[in-house]
Amino acid sequence: MLEISNLRVTHGPIEAVHGIDISVPAGTCVALLGANGAGKTSTLSAITGTAKSTGTIRLEGEDISALPVEARVKRGIALSPEGRRVFYNLSVRENLVMGAAIRKDKAAIAEEVDHWFTRFPILGERRDQPAGTLSGGEQQMLAIARALMSRPRILLLDEPSLGLAPQIVERIFEMIRELRSQGVTILLVEQNATAAIGLSDHVYVLNNGLVSSQGRAADYGNGAELMDQITGVHG
Amino acid sequence: MDYAIQQILNALSFGAEYALIALGLAIVFSIMGLVNFAHGEVIAFGGYSMVIIGTVLTGNPFILMGAVLIACVLVSVLLERVAFRTVRKADLTTGLLTAFGVSIILQNAFLLLGSPRPIPATQFIFLDRTVLVGSIQVSSLQIYETVATALAIVALMIFLRRSTLGLAMRAAALDFEMVRLCGLRANRVIATAFAVSGLLAGLACIFIMARRGAVSPHMGFDPVLTAFVACVIGGFGSLPGAVLGGFLLGAVEVGVLVLLPQSYGSLAHAAVFALVALILVWRPDGILSPAKEKGDKI
Numbered sequence: 001m002l003e004i005s006n007l008r009v010t011h012g013p014i015e016a017v018h019g020i021d022i023s024v025p026a027g028t029c030v031a032l033l034g035a036n037g038a039g040k041t042s043t044l045s046a047i048t049g050t051a052k053s054t055g056t057i058r059l060e061g062e063d064i065s066a067l068p069v070e071a072r073v074k075r076g077i078a079l080s081p082e083g084r085r086v087f088y089n090l091s092v093r094e095n096l097v098m099g100a101a102i103r104k105d106k107a108a109i110a111e112e113v114d115h116w117f118t119r120f121p122i123l124g125e126r127r128d129q130p131a132g133t134l135s136g137g138e139q140q141m142l143a144i145a146r147a148l149m150s151r152p153r154i155l156l157l158d159e160p161s162l163g164l165a166p167q168i169v170e171r172i173f174e175m176i177r178e179l180r181s182q183g184v185t186i187l188l189v190e191q192n193a194t195a196a197i198g199l200s201d202h203v204y205v206l207n208n209g210l211v212s213s214q215g216r217a218a219d220y221g222n223g224a225e226l227m228d229q230i231t232g233v234h235g
Numbered sequence: 236m237d238y239a240i241q242q243i244l245n246a247l248s249f250g251a252e253y254a255l256i257a258l259g260l261a262i263v264f265s266i267m268g269l270v271n272f273a274h275g276e277v278i279a280f281g282g283y284s285m286v287i288i289g290t291v292l293t294g295n296p297f298i299l300m301g302a303v304l305i306a307c308v309l310v311s312v313l314l315e316r317v318a319f320r321t322v323r324k325a326d327l328t329t330g331l332l333t334a335f336g337v338s339i340i341l342q343n344a345f346l347l348l349g350s351p352r353p354i355p356a357t358q359f360i361f362l363d364r365t366v367l368v369g370s371i372q373v374s375s376l377q378i379y380e381t382v383a384t385a386l387a388i389v390a391l392m393i394f395l396r397r398s399t400l401g402l403a404m405r406a407a408a409l410d411f412e413m414v415r416l417c418g419l420r421a422n423r424v425i426a427t428a429f430a431v432s433g434l435l436a437g438l439a440c441i442f443i444m445a446r447r448g449a450v451s452p453h454m455g456f457d458p459v460l461t462a463f464v465a466c467v468i469g470g471f472g473s474l475p476g477a478v479l480g481g482f483l484l485g486a487v488e489v490g491v492l493v494l495l496p497q498s499y500g501s502l503a504h505a506a507v508f509a510l511v512a513l514i515l516v517w518r519p520d521g522i523l524s525p526a527k528e529k530g531d532k533i
Contacts (some may be wrong), residue, residue, distance in 0.1 A: 003274065018432055048416060049414070050412060050415075068420075069412075069415040069416060070415055070418050070419060070420045070421075073415075073416060073418030078416075079416050081413065081416070085410055085413045087405075087406040087409055087410065087413070088409060089405060090405060090406055090411055091405070092403060093395075094402050094405075097399065097402060098399070098402050098403065098406055098414070098417050099417055101399050101403065101417045101418050101419050102417070102418035102419075145419075150417070150418060212310075225271070
């Protein structure tokens, strides 16, 4: 589905990612793990086109690396960004409608919005309230739902567990597990290695802008060792 | 009683004009962080288009009104394309100076190609008649202006709440990059903002022309300056703030004129701005200052 080769990402004069190869086959969940500043979010920004990069990014064989942000979304890339970035000043419903901005099928969009309200009753109850009034976990659910409203071929999830209470994190991962079982292709960026490995088929570990290891998720056991490596905490 | 109603209508129609122009400024500012001081020249351009089309093509006032609206939308979008798009990613000050530059160039173009003196264009003057409502004499133009502004605000609200582009414009005021990540083209969202801004300028132009009956190169500058103050009072970048600020300024202006003795008439502006200063001491960001988060303007 998504093939990245020799990707270098720069932010002004600084190169954050120094040439990495990543492959996300259709229908799988691939985890991109690493510590703060390892280049995970930079990699996602390069895929969406919001950061400058060299190298090739192929979506279903088509080279999208020269396309502007909007065109990549139309090709089927959707991002649930770090920090959620829901539109605080828009209602919950309006946030979901914005997610479907590239689609024309109004009736189907309305149906899907209702689907999310049934799936997450808390969003349904607050459908007409500004998204800024939601809790962090609810905003994360909304951000993921918004990304899915574009009916993407691949969903990029940037640190969905960041800053959330453990029970809420469990619900978010439950949601991702469910998406995966529905066949949604996912590239998951996380610091929470243990949880991410449990969800994924394949794992890449980023360190200082390079892939330091990769392999089948099963090969990483429960991820405890990796967690120590990423967090620097040795328990 | 008659006097009071007359003055309320005065305040409403003043306020309506300020609100229309302030909304045009606020829509562009909320999305791009650009204070478009060339907005007044869009209004003046509408006036000159009216003169040209009125002379060459038709004197039918209703066709002319449509032409003014279209001319203002087109020139507003054109200015974005040739002047503001190139400095979109630059510093805010660059945008502000660009706007001043565009304003000066256009004013001089009007001077050179038109005339330094007002050129009469009286096709809309018929809107301004004295009519009797019950036993009260009022100006029909003031009623039209208030009603048209109210309708324009309602139409704008519906557009901003119901259409995808409208939602995108509201969302872009907070986080433009995220709007692009939803698949909407930045150019399209910004061009729409300028089109809406131009449409509001066109509406204001019609009423200004109905009152003045003549067009002159600098006719847009003062109203835009006043509208700018209205935006500051309401909270810059907030659309409800622009409307509130416009009407508040209209009310304060008329109130000061009514309450001050005739011999102090020249102090009216000073009194208005003193009140504005007090409001800003109370609410430094304006009464309805918008959310602080701003995404990257791309």
